[in-house]
Amino acid sequence: MTVQCELCPKLCLIESGQSGECRVRVNIDGVLRTVVYGHPCSVHVDPMEKKPLFHFLPGTDIVSIATVGCNLHCRNCQNWEISQANPEDSPAHILSPERLVDLTIKQNCPSLAYTYTDPIVFYEYTYDTAKLARGAGIRNVLVTAGYINEEPWKRLLEYVDAANIDLKGMTEDFYREVCSGTLKPVQDALVAAKARGILVEVTNLIIPTLNDEPEQIRELCRWVKSNLGGETPLHFSRFFPRYKMRHLPATSPRTLDTAREIAMSEGLDYVYIGNIQSKAGQNTCCPACKRLLIERSGYTILQNRLKEGSCPDCGREIYGVWK
């Protein structure tokens, strides 16, 4: 019997013995099953800044996990070896939600990230772990493309504290041709997460010739400002030739600087540049008095001048979760 997976907008109709597009949700004898529950392929302790999250517990470590699989197939994917892998070919650990929460406590980490591939496709594992983690006082972070249907997204958000969500482009054509997805569900997911009170940061990977036109960047910034608010941190990330996009050059530093200038001129308060060394593009400054608040170098915090989440010079409250 065919089953339909209603987790993401792809709504895969899965024949018996087959998997959905994500490769990890399968139909076994007419029952939808997740093959990666409790089986992460990657478990590490990362700096929070690597996610990247700049406004959520800066300077802390975060246990980070992923299973194989993804519901998008971005031609530029930097983690394609695991995101586009079949579970049959990919070694995985055995790690129940209970053991994962214990491990997080033992590592002395205040939070747990569901990241690297996309936590949407290991939804049930993410959900159960996040619920347990919340009960143990651990915060939950999603790093995701946000390609999910409304109902499962709202259920998961109940246990999420922060999310870095990709906004990969601003046209349906871009999402269709580069990612094999669609734009609208991602925008809806972003708005829903912000409305739920979750700390949301947005990442946009700038790919030469595909989404690097100033007008495209301006449109994205305007959308972020009017739908998520000017306080939402926006990370412009540098593209490197990977996977099926090895023919394109890496994004030039100038393009990233221009993107940051555009975003700030459109009224976004916190705009960062990632995947590249950039002094100004990594620091947090007060949007009111412009003084330096958090100085970073790579994933390291050099200084954090925030006082109770506010600027020590002018008292302006800074968007974020600081303790």
Added chain:
Amino acid sequence: MTRRRFVQRILKAGSGILLGIVWLGKKASPRKFVWAKRLEKYPGPLKALGDVSKQGKWSG
């Protein structure tokens, strides 16, 4: 046309319309998300959990 045939036609048309409305209603109603059940046995190879304290090589 006899009265019986006329009534039959009305009933046929009515049930057709009703079926259409039910079909449309099902299409328009919000999708109920169904939880995927856990598969106990991982289909690929298993590996031991090593030193997790080192930084991951993957992006994100």
